[in-house]
Amino acid sequence: RGSHLRSYPWRTSGDSETILALHKQYADNHTDEADHSQWISRLDGIWGFALWNHTRQELMLCRDPLGVKPLVRALLPDGTLIFSSEIKALQAHPEFSASPDIEALAVRLAYEYPLDMTTLFSGVTQVGPGTIETWTLDEEGRAFLKSVQHHYTQSRTTSNWNPISGPRLLLSSLQHSVESRMLSDVPIGVVLSGGLDSSLIAALARDYALDSGGQTPGCWTVASSEENPDFVASELVAGHLDLNHHTKVIEEQAFWNRLPKFVHDGEDIDITVLFWQPLFEEMSSKVKVGLCGQGADELHGGYPRYKDLAGHSNMIAKRLSRFNLDTSLLSSGDGMPWADQKVHPSHHFKDIHGTLDFELQRGQLSNFQLRLADRHGMAQGLEVRVPFLGKQHVSASNDLPTSMLISESTEKLALRQASVQTGLPESIVQRPKLPAGTATAPELVTSLIEELTPHAMEWSADYGRLAPMLMDQPDMAIGIRLFHSIHFTDDPGTRRTKPMMDLLDDVSPWPEN
Incomplete structure (x- = not known):
């Protein structure tokens, strides 16, 4: 709310009204065909909004630059446009019938995330990250897509790395992101896995709280045991930063008891990342806003597969x-x-920059990592904020040369150099990337998959053209079976309360499209 919006008659203290204020200012000064990217590009935050312009009889659907917040839509046969942040909300409309998108599922199984604007539901499309859709009505009252604009596009301008100023400037850009996301009327917590990314966010959040006289944030960790490497590393970080550390050991039957609700909330087929649910459940009992380290791997070349x-x-x-x-x-x-x-x-996977651009723009970030954090956070009443995706830090990351992203032995080279300046323990700064989910609860994931693999091989045969892809991915076979049972079988709104084995045994016939 800068000086350029002082004339607007504010009615609330909420950030969301900034959208209305900017839109009104733009509309008052432009009577011609609207270029909404001019005012939306001034926003710095996360959003998925719908705005109805009564004068123009137009509906605007818009998402934040990198797709932290979700927004999906479906155009019904009678020309009705329905939209929501969750696909299951669309099922409240009597004319909407949920069915799987077989091709999108195949690509999901191949890439391990949905691509582009697709969802796993036939006829349901995402509003793309950084996209503005303008919808209006034709003469018969049917909705149609009038225009698509982009208020953000990914750009990369690689520059030389200065070993003296480079780490300082990179860290400064992340500090700015953390500080802006610490502004809140309610207590804030930090997701802490003990890895480099979450530890860096915890350190910067602690420093900002101390410098500003604010409340030092607590941090939260879940793992399958106190001997788990994530648990041990997070204890080290919390003690080093003198943070109030909330921990939870995931119960032995967690996957059997929690997966139905997890698949219902997440609208996806990956069952290995269940830890998000108990983590956010614990956090939401104490705070309503959480900071997480998502986005760092896609920006800084953090995944082992990049080697x-x-x-x-x-x-x-x-x-x-x-x-x-x-x-x-x-x-x-x-x-x-x-x-x-x-x-x-x-x-796309010819070099590291091309790979990062693909995964930032085509689905790995928005359709997997950010979807996990937002869906399961909001299911527990927790707003998850993502400091690594602040405008300044994304821009600074896009300037990094290949040599500062990944080598044969180490990933996230520039970020590790920047992290040294926070005083984090050397073992944390140099800690290698571990796979989320399987690293957090390896025994529980392995036990479930081993027990259900014989069933999964039988279930795979029910999925037509998908069957060959499922035969060597038993975790995905289990996931798609549960997804099928919860979202495409009778009474999808209540099925998540049934025992998991009952759900796996009771499914409707699988359609091929």
Whole structure:
């Protein structure tokens, strides 16, 4: 709320009204065809909003630059447009019938995340990150998409790395993001896994609280045991930073008891990342806003697969071939064939910058990492904020040369150098990336998959063209079976309360489309 909005008659103290104020200011000064990107690009935060302009008879749907907040829509046969932050909310409309999108599921199984604007539900499309959709009505009162604008586009301007000023400037950009996301009328907590990313956020949040005289945030960790590497590392960080550390050991039967609600809330097929649910459940009992380290790996080259791009590309291509997928016939969700956007992995995983751009823009970040944090946080009444995705830090990260992203032995080189300045323990600064989910509760994940694998092999045969992709991914076979039972079988709104084995045994016939 800068000086340029002082004339606006504010009615609330909430951040959301800033959207209305900027829109009114723009509308008052522009009577021609609207270029909404001019005012929306001035926002710095996270959002998914719908704004109805009565004068123009237009509906605007818009998401934040990198898609932290979700927004989905469906156009019904009678021309009615329905939209929500969750797909299951669309099922309240009597004319909406949920069914799986087989091609989108195949790509999800191949890449391990949905691509572009697709969802796993047929006929349901995401509003793209950084996108403004303008909808209006035709003469018969049917909704149609009038225009699509982009208020943010990913750009990369690689510069030389200065070993003296580089770490300081990179850390400063992240400090700015953390500080702006610490502004809140309610207590804030930090998700702490003991890895580099979450530890860095915890350190910067602690420093800002001390410097500003605010309340030092607490931090939260869940793991399958107190001997778990994440648990041990998070204890070290919390003690080093003198933070109030809330911990929870995930119960032995957690996967059996919690997965139905997890799949219901998340609207996805990955069952290995269950830890988000008990983590956010614990946090929401004490705070209503949480800071997490999502986005760091996509910006800074943090995933181990980035060290073998050819191998990763070949694995995806092999999975796609098992489905016999003709990518030229697919749609990215906005009517554009995926072939026009080169969906085959060989086009994108040639070098680290191309890979990062693909995963930032095409789904790994928004359709997997951010979706996990937002869906499961909001299901517990917790707003999850993502400091790594602040404008300044994203811009600073996009300037990094390849040599400061990843080497044969280490990932996130520049970020590790910047982290040294916070005084974090050396073992944390140099701690390697571990896979979320399987690292947090490896015994529980392995036990569940081993017990259900014989069933999963039988269930795979029910899924037609997807079956060859499921035969060597038993965790995905279990996940898709539970997803099928909860979202596409009778009474989807109440099925999550049933015992998991009952849900796995009781499914409707699987459609092929």
